[in-house]
Amino acid sequence: MEVFVQVVDAGGFSRAADNMQLPKATVSTLIQQLEAALSVKLLHRTTRQVTVTADGAAYYERCLQILTDVKEAEESLSRTRLSPSGRLRVDAPTGLTSSILIPALPAFFERYPDIVMELGSSDRPVDLIEEGVDCAVRGGALGDSALIARRVGVLNMVTCAAPAYLEKYGVPGHPRELERHRCVNYFSAKTGKIYDWDFTRDGERIQLPLPGMIALNDSNAYVEAGLAGLGIVQMTDYLLMDHVHAGRMTQILTDWISDPIPINIVYPQNRHLSTKVRVFVEWVAELFDSHPGMRVRQMAPPQPQRQPEAA
CATH class of the missing domain: 3.40.190.10 (Periplasmic binding protein-like II)
Known part of the structure; x- marks a missing residue:
């Protein structure tokens, strides 16, 4: 039952075998034995994918409940x-x-x-x-x-830049001034969409896309881009504030808050x-x-x- 549930969840024998740390041949054999014992076809197999049959889907739901009950029973009696x-x-x-x-x-x-x-x-x-x-x-x-x-x-988000960048391009005093600066953008690893920047102060909210020479989708790489002076960055404070305290970055627009x-x-x-x-x-x-x-x-x-x- 555990192997069958894993195969359905993973959509294939290879990934299920990896997840369970079992040989693929063992997973395949166990499913064949299960289908033979039940006299029911549980899975449709093609060269590209594995899908569950109607009987297999109903059996899958019962398996989940049974495995949950077994797990709870074991844990109630174990250390x-x-x-x-x-x-x-x-x-x-x-x-x-x-x-x-x-x-x-x-x-x-x-x-x-x-x-x-x-x-x-x-x-x-x-x-x-x-x-x-x-x-x-x-x-x-x-x-x-x-x-x-x-x-x-x-x-919590903060907006920062490397001191050398600010010495060269100046310190923006308002979010709208960022449109004249170089900004390091962040894009979604799932959709590829570049995220807008947002700022709020005294009930005023500003949300805008900003120009940049580079966009990244990894937070550590994003911080490194800011440290390298590629532009202004907006990132979580736990990643930036140590650099601010060490003088490697300067926090700007401190009277504005970005959405947590x-x-x-x-x-x-x-x-x-x-x-x-x-x-x-x-x-x-x-x-x-x-x-x-x-x-x-x-x-x-x-x-x-x-x-x-x-x-």
């Missing part, structure tokens, strides 16, 4: 409630992974030493079910209704939430709640700007 164990597959954005999750993971593994984590890091929204991911940390609006989401924080980005942990709604996933979700919520960069903030007081030197 996994006290010491969760096993492989946990997680996906999270690159900047958040490197700056917040990884530095805190030693404390997680000290608390849960029997969990083995596979942590994917990219700004590409993965398909949790197809790719066999237990849960994912995602920023921004959620469009997948097949997932359960838990809000765990927000990402909600951050959620998502997981499939038709799956039993295992103990290892549950404790990870709770740990991330606790971690983000204690992080100053993850809280909704009020308008920051204006800060003196570094003016460009006279030519």
Whole structure:
């Protein structure tokens, strides 16, 4: 039943085998044995894809419930409630992974030493079910209704530039002045759409596309572009503020606020939430709640700007 559910979710034998860390031949044999035992064809197989039959779809739903019941029964009688164990597959954005999750993971593994984590890091929204991911940390609006989401924080945005860039091109005093500057844009890894920039002050809201010589879809690369002086950047403060404090970047337009980005942990709604996933979700919520960069903030007081030197 577990193999059958994995094949349906993954849409094929090879990906299911990878997700379960089994040989493809073993997965194929188990499905054949299951169909023979049931005397029912569960899957349509072609050279390109595997799809579920009508009988297979009905059996799939029953399997999910049965496997959930079995898992709950096992956990009620085992030590996994006290010491969760096993492989946990997680996906999270690159900047958040490197700056917040990884530095805190030693404390997680000290608390849960029997969990083995596979942590994917990219700004590409993965398909949790197809790719066999237990849960994912995602920023921004959620469009997948097949997932359960838990809000765990927000990402606050700041606008910055390298000091050398500001010395050469000047310091903008209003968001509209950015239209005369070089800006580093960010585009969606899923749609390719370049995101607009937004600013709010005293009830006035400005949202606009801005010119730029380069656009990126990886947050770490985006920050590096700003440090290299390629233009003005707008990114999460936990990625930029260390550079500001070290003098490598200068924060600008500090009397304007950009929309905070909600951050959620998502997981499939038709799956039993295992103990290892549950404790990870709770740990991330606790971690983000204690992080100053993850809280909704009020308008920051204006800060003196570094003016460009006279030519």
